Amino acid sequence: MTRRASRLARLTAAAVIGLGATLPNLAHAFGLIRDAEIERTLADMSAPVFSAAGLSPATIDIYIINDPSLNAFVAGGRNVFLHTGLLVQLGTPEELIGVIAHETGHIAGGHLTRRMINLRNAQGPALIGLLLGIAAAAAAGSGDAGAAIAAGSQSLITRNLLRFNRGEEAAADQAALDYMARARVNPEGMLKVLERFRGQEVLSVGNLDPYTLTHPLSTQRMQLIEREVAESKGRSYPSDPxxxxxxxxxxxxxxxxxxxxxxxxxxxxxxxxxxxxxxxxxxxxxxxxxxxxxxxxxxxxxxxxxxxxxxxxxxxxxxxxxxxxxxxxxxxxxxxxxxxxxxxxxxxxxxxxxxxxxxxxxxxxxxxxxxxxxxxxxxxxxxxxxxxxxxxxxxxxxxxxxxxxxxxxxxxxxxxxxxxxxxxxxxxxxxxxxxxxxxxxxxxxxxx
Ligand SMILES: [Zn+2]
Incomplete structure (x- = not known):
């Protein structure tokens, strides 16, 4: 945990100087869970994927949000947010690693940075509002976050910040499969996760898992992953006891x-x-x-x-x-x-x-x-x-x-x-x- 700790130290140092303060703050506002055991488990599980992506695990923080819905998202640079719903409901580590690998694909692909550049002019409370909006949008669908959403900012956030486009989704999927192969993790886990969300395109927004709002699914996307996984030699990788x-x-x-x-x-x-x-x-x-x-x-x-x-x-x-x-x-x-x-x-x-x-x-x-x-x-x-x-x-x-x-x-x-x-x-x-x-x-x- 020293890895994470040193990262947190930098984050907090930044916090007192400026923007970084909003991250632990917003996570706290949305029910951040701190637990030594769970943080270590997630860090151990993610480290091989981060390394495969060429990112030092020490530079990425994982935050656990107490929310029963299925969601994962990246925000504020190299921060991965995972809902407890995801941690509890995904039955195998390979599925969870699939989700983390996909988020890592968005980080390594610079998908988030492009959006954040447009927000550089937003400072202080405006930026805090935007970041809170990210967490609120992420929690939307769970019902209790609505009150905290800054009026008017939610649609902006979901449209411009959280919701990736098809090209970015495809790139993140490709990257995720590549990281999983290099980390010797069976890629069928990733397919399993997407199958959970299959068919959600036809549901109304209120019934959707928030994950499908932030990471749009398409038949094309599913077929591509299915094909890649079917051909992958990683299917023979055993689970790790x-x-x-x-x-x-x-x-x-x-x-x-x-x-x-x-x-x-x-x-x-x-x-x-x-x-x-x-x-x-x-x-x-x-x-x-x-x-x-x-x-x-x-x-x-x-x-x-x-x-x-x-x-x-x-x-x-x-x-x-x-x-x-x-x-x-x-x-x-x-x-x-x-x-x-x-x-x-x-x-x-x-x-x-x-x-x-x-x-x-x-x-x-x-x-x-x-x-x-x-x-x-x-x-x-x-x-x-x-x-x-x-x-x-x-x-x-x-x-x-x-x-x-x-x-x-x-x-x-x-x-x-x-x-x-x-x-x-x-x-x-x-x-x-x-x-x-x-x-x-x-x-x-x-x-x-
Ligand atoms: Zn995505």
Whole structure:
């Protein structure tokens, strides 16, 4: 995750200077899901495709949007947005990789850049509105995004930014098949995905999967892919058991967290209890809530994989949310030790340490949260905890600075400026923190 983390660091640095701020912000507004395990699974799955496209995986970010509809899109340069609906509903990693490869084809083909050039003149709030419009348009069809759409901008966005033309779709398909071949991924996955959308041309807009709005399907397009896949030697590529395993875990975890918990338990009542089924049930029990059964299920998972950082994290989270921070902290410590490159795990440990509220745990929290911020400064809840840790340590200047950063991330310029000004009066002039505070003040005072 350091790859992604360093990318996020740059994104956030850009955020405080300008445009980049809108990305984590808009994703947050549309229910961005942050989860160390799922982010790592998606990064591992995508990396071979990005590399095959000649793009460094470190330069592309994947964002997970909590939306049950099927959609994927690219925006703001090299950012791939995936709906949870897609992550849960696609049954094999090859299908998901097919979608990611196609989006990568749009990035590598420069299809998005051409559109963005026309938007260069749009600055500040106008640009934020446009980017929000992208997310809104992407979420359209799920019903709950309508309110957030800037009036008048949606049709512009869907027409000019998100919706690719036939030539671009064909180019992205060709590129995707090429990347999949080079990454040795069976291309039948891509065909399977498109077959899901087959026949949607005849549906009215409200019944369409948003994906078919942004990536128009045509009989011609389908036939071309069918022919290519039929002739591809990649059809003999076997599935990858390790990839299947993590893909299954991702689906189980999302199902547990996003579906009605009783429905999840009913669904698996008579099912064979695989590790993935047990995972979905553990989360569902937690949300029911039936804490004893949730903990028992986590213990069984940990018996299977005692050093799994994400099982350790979830057990810690369950205990913490059941108001047992002393027990939770040891699981979070083990999780961080098992995956020291995961800033989200460190942020979780920091949160529990802050809750323990002793001199020793406060000192440990400060250390671990500072480390989390270095790797992933775009995590607002970590910044909130870090401000508390600084404040308890008597470092009011840094507390004000990270609070300003948190407001900046959420697009709240007024409060960002307020706290950044306060930080500048306390921090030593010319120090890195003071300079950063100056940047935030300058950004916030920019004329729209
Ligand atoms: Zn497309």
């Amino acid at each position: 390790e990839r299947d395993y993590w893909h299954g875990r991702m689906r189980a975890k999302l199902e547990g967290f996003l579906s009605n918990p009783q429905r999840v338990l009913d669904k698996y009542e008579n099912a064979e209890e695989t590790e993935q089924v047990l995972y979905a049930k553990a989360v569902a029990y937690h949300r029911l809530p039936d804490q004893a059964k949730a903990l028992a299920a986590m213990d069984r998972l940990l018996a299977l994989r005692p050093n799994d950082p994400f099982y350790l994290e979830l057990k810690g989270q369950l205990l913490f949310e059941q108001a047992h921070p002393e027990e939770a902290v040891s699981y979070y410590r083990k999780a961080v030790a098992a995956a020291p490159d995961e800033p989200l795990l460190k942020a979780g440990l920091g949160r529990v340490l802050i809750a323990l509220n002793t001199k020793a745990t406060d000192a440990e929290a400060l250390k671990v949260l500072e480390s989390a911020r270095r790797d992933d400064p775009g995590d607002p809840s970590m910044l909130r905890d870090l401000a508390i840790a600084y404040s308890r340590a008597g470092n009011d200047g840094m507390a004000a600075l990270v609070t300003a950063e948190r407001f900046a991330l959420n697009g709240d310029r007024k409060d960002a400026a307020l706290h950044a000004r306060r930080a500048s009066t306390i921090l030593p002039q010319g120090s890195p923190g003071w300079l950063r505070a100056q940047d935030i003040v300058a950004l916030a005072d920019e004329k729209d």
